Amino acid sequence: MITREATEQDLEILLEFEQGIVSAERPFNTTLIDGEIHYYDLNHFIQSPDAILIVAEENNEIIGSGYALIKKAEKYYYKFEKYAYLGFMYTKPEYRGKGLNKVITDELISWAKSRNISEVRLDVYAENESAVKAYEKAGFEPHLLTMRLKP
Structure with a gap:
């Protein structure tokens, strides 16, 4: 298995991954609208100097993905000015449970560290x-729990 930065040629499979993420999250969030949802601006993650979108491949097949995006922290709240936000973590079902998510996460964290980011x-x-x-x-450790009420 190898990891590499995603390219625009990968968008078709990455859009399928996005719908896989939406499908996996629907049971946890009944407020999601029906039909196709697009959470991510994948082109931005591919092109932005403040982001990286990586894919994992095995035998020339893309089997997983994840991104890191550098965001500005609210200065009056935190001891750090910027942090890396991770998302779009997806592994094809037949490859789950084999540590792929950790490989991708570790690579994204390394990318953030190389940009002097200390908070992920x-x-x-x-x-x-x-x-x-x-x-x-x-x-990772739990940090904040968002709670909701449907009156």
Whole structure:
């Protein structure tokens, strides 16, 4: 398996991955609209100097993805000025449970460190136990829980 930066030629499969993420998240969020949803500006992640979108390949098949995006922190809140936000973490179902998410996460964290970023964050549904465990294995800790009420 290899990892590399995504290119525009990868967009077709990456758009399929995006819908896979949406499908996986629907059980955790009943407020999502029906039909196709596009969470991500994949072209931006490919082209921006403040972002990286990587893919994992095996036998010339793209099997996983993830991005890191450098964001500005609210200066009056935090001790750091910028942080890396991770997202678009997807592994094809037949490759899950083999550590691919950690490989991608580690590479994204290394990219952030190479840009002197010392804070890395991501969002995950609290009920998504397998994802939470995967991120905890990668060294992440729970930080903030968003709660909602549907009156």
